[in-house]
Amino acid sequence: MIKLKSYEHFETLKQEHTVFLFSADWCPDCRFIEPFLDELETRYSMMNFVYVDRDKFLELCEAYNIYGIPSFLAFKNNILLNSFISKIRKTKTEITQFLDTVK
Secondary structure, three states: OEEOOOHHHHHHHHOOOEEEEEEOOOOHHHHHHHHHHHHHHHHOOOOEEEEEEOOOOHHHHHHOOOOOOOEEEEEEOOEEEEEEOOOOOOOHHHHHHHHHHHO
8 A cells, every 4th residue: 555655645646546544553443444455455456545644644634524534535536536534443344335436
């Protein structure tokens, strides 16, 4: 998974078909989804997957109302296709359903 490097990097990646995963090292719900992320990246290989450290990119979190993690934003051609934002732990099935809406 690509790691977001800067706000400029975010703007560039929004132009492509990209799913941003907002997460943090200290987040137990984020660790819960890690075992199946590689599988999802392979299944949805038509999209870029980008890890966004929410502690390093707080302005992005504020701009997109991301107050719970893990959360997802999907973009293509600089258009927000869909978001999956909540404070609740996400399951593989829920994330798959979200990715199906943006593929």
